[in-house]
Amino acid sequence: MLEMRPDCERCGADLPAEAPGAFICSLECSFCARCADELDDICPNCGGELMDRPTRPRPLQEKFPPAAERKHRSA
Template identity: 60%
Template sequence: MLELRPNCERCDCDLPAESHQARICSYECTFCAGCAENHLDNRCPNCGGELVARPVRPPHRLKLHPASTLRIIAKAPLVPGR
């Protein structure tokens, strides 16, 4: 099950569970659409994998399986493929 992380790892903007602006890789590293498209070339800087739109969990399912509240923020500048 996806964690639905609450923020972009690059710019720390909020990405609530219902956001259509979240992008994730297969390891669920999470970025906003702006960072993914304008700074990361839609590639995860952590694993080099493709960043794709994160699915939205239906509200009635969020009650049973809430989104993560743990914020992950990169400590170093993120460069794709490193």
């Protein structure tokens, strides 16, 4: 099951699990669409390809909650 991280690791933008627009690599590093585009869809952490992250419908979030820990590191 995907961790569904709540924020973009680069800019800190919110990435709700039920909303489209998040991108992940195979290690689940997570980025917003704008940052993924600026990174040419290459993860700066591992060099992996950034792909569209699937959404998780709200009714499933109670049984399978998304991650709460934010990963954005301010500069």
